[in-house]
Amino acid sequence: MLEAEDLDRLRAIVGPERLSTGESELELHSRDESHHPPSRPEAVVWPRSAEEISAILKLANSRKIPVTPWAGGTSLEGNPIPVRGGLVLDMRLMDRVLWIRPEDLQVRVEAGLDFVRLNERLERYGLFFPPDPGAVATIGGMVANDAKGIRAMKYGSTGDHVLGLEVVLPTGEIVELGSRAWRSSSGYDLKRLFIGSEGTLAVITEVTLGLSGLPAEFLAAVVSFASLAEAARAVAELVGAGLVPAALEFMDEETVALINKFNKLGLPERPTLFLEFQGSSRAALEDDLQLVRQICAGAHRLETGLGREERDRLWEARHLIHDTIRKAFPKVAGIVVDVAVPLSRYPELVEYAKWALQEHGLKGYLFGHAGLGGLHAELLYHPGEGDELDRAEAANAAIVHRALELGGTATGEHGVGLGKRRFMEREHGPSLELMRKIKALLDPNGIMNPGKVL
């Protein structure tokens, strides 16, 4: 519990205008975009520097006050919901670009900057930060979750772009990790301990990112298949053939029908793959597309040569699947399944997910970053009505267990948060104990985002 004295001391650190205990702010910081029940913090603080965060954490650590870093609030597993109350550190005032070194393909940013604004700033240099999780996430949140999104197949995850990190440990110590070298073998790679740690080990305050050149050329294709199985098999064949598309996305026929309706796309309402190839050479992309045509020769329809406008509309529609479902069913909530398996098992996973929906009598949509074996299923339920939520939870658990049986992971990109904790023992076995020891080492009082991941 935060005492009045704690609040006074916090106000002394950040000034009274950057601390709130108001109902509306507590409410805004009680929920992310997931189905997990909201839980309010006792106060929200908006720090402006690592030094302020250091002072806050020293106080919180000595008083054993829970501290949950808050980024864009766009997560899908309850990752930043302050389930034990305490303090939320809203990072969004720390949104500066600290430097851009185009000649090194590097940028240094504060953690609260969102990636869309970062990419706007980078465009004039012909550079970009490729990970794109869809929602307008902050760089800090993306690092904390090792966010991936549609372009990870070609460009890697958020963590793969992190050259350096500044973090504030629960003791208040400010630590710099990594360097500006693109590769290093210098000691333990501690950066990677914090990447994907979901705010349970430290607060990420600054990030040095390695960038990519904006591709000069792109080619997109849409392939519609007669059956789910054929679409899923094509994924494994395309990747097995050595193709590295910038994006390779799967959608089932219900998802295509939905985005057709809301975006007037006129796609055949069949299991579908969206592909995009990016590079500096048009000829190379044409070669890639030729290989796609060969592999997908038996598909229901194969459309290539999309113009930029048509391609942008497709990707926007893909990005907005989650929002479109919300719009289509305003009284309905959804659990977003997020698993990944080795590619050869992708057909089994997709068919199992489809079966699980039917088996549990649920309406749902299947889609995902197929090129990395990723599958999402958005399982709909009417909150408070009957046992629909229980059935959706059961279907989610069944799909996760199937993914683990197939050699995969309980969470491809959304993180563990609240929703995937119950699968950690099954996925990690004895190494979970090692994670617990590391948590206890870095955060002995358990103040950092308690109740998450472990």
Next chain:
Amino acid sequence: MLEAEDLDRLRAIVGPERLSTGESELELHSRDESHHPPSRPEAVVWPRSAEEISAILKLANSRKIPVTPWAGGTSLEGNPIPVRGGLVLDMRLMDRVLWIRPEDLQVRVEAGLDFVRLNERLERYGLFFPPDPGAVATIGGMVANDAKGIRAMKYGSTGDHVLGLEVVLPTGEIVELGSRAWRSSSGYDLKRLFIGSEGTLAVITEVTLGLSGLPAEFLAAVVSFASLAEAARAVAELVGAGLVPAALEFMDEETVALINKFNKLGLPERPTLFLEFQGSSRAALEDDLQLVRQICAGAHRLETGLGREERDRLWEARHLIHDTIRKAFPKVAGIVVDVAVPLSRYPELVEYAKWALQEHGLKGYLFGHAGLGGLHAELLYHPGEGDELDRAEAANAAIVHRALELGGTATGEHGVGLGKRRFMEREHGPSLELMRKIKALLDPNGIMNPGKVL
């Protein structure tokens, strides 16, 4: 000190034929390929399974016996030299390919397999494991060092290919990390803690690797420059232009002269860049090469369109630089500098290294994986004669400090071992203390490869 009773217990674990205290074996396990002074272990054991290693570590941990895992012995910073004696675990009997799943682009191997033999096994599937450090290193050694080599620019480091690891902790616990999914956000990425830990935290026993398709096409180019500065500047320009060669190697004129002489290459004896582009599309590679021609228009000579044989000879010569120096100067030893900096600072680094050679009155050769900002300098000295070794050490330290000032790292790929420990405080600052805490957490008795890294 190993007691007779310890040896009996070890023999009971592995059988008498897989333990040696013979002079020649102790001598063979006393040195790597570096200039660091040899130090013998008290016994060498050749385990065949994680279970045997578990039993050995339990014994060693209870008796506080130093244990140093031994891989290919090809390291360049004294990484596996058993400076505190004790036991060496020679991993080279654990060299099986456990499975190949070509449809998933994955392979599982025991740690003692070398990457050359692995790639021979993979060739029939059209797949390969790209990292190539030059020497015939084992997969376990490459993971322990996060080895990079000439192809890391396009394909990433060894660690970037690791999907899963089996490790044996000093307690004897056998732990599996990661999964077969290509991407995951499931808890802390503990794999990365062991990748690059140089045997100081655990013994790596099995590795699941993600593979790449063998490129159908390659194009190589050799560019000779009028000056060192021009060659170094071209590196930054080539990478800044968005080119991602499979390899982009730098050599100074002395190095070119040396490999010319021993390999009859007939290259202009000037600062030189070797480039290779790989991919599925010939047209794309031609486009890349066209861009190289534009950027290097002012070069002394630019040779493209090398045939496979000529290209293979070039790469072999590049790989053998270290051995060629040994052959050219049989009575001379060398310190191999290994640093990396952001690309825009590469010209400064190269010129500084050249200056440091002159300043310290040393003969030496400069070369390196320029595309990632990596520079090696092989500094020659006559062992036991005058202060040449001291001067070589001083030049090495000066180059490392300059690399750190330029935002780089003390070791791009050879690891910390013995040679880079003294720079860790300067490079890592407070995060070094965090590394020490993690070491103490995982290896409280300090038995794993003591005296290294930290």
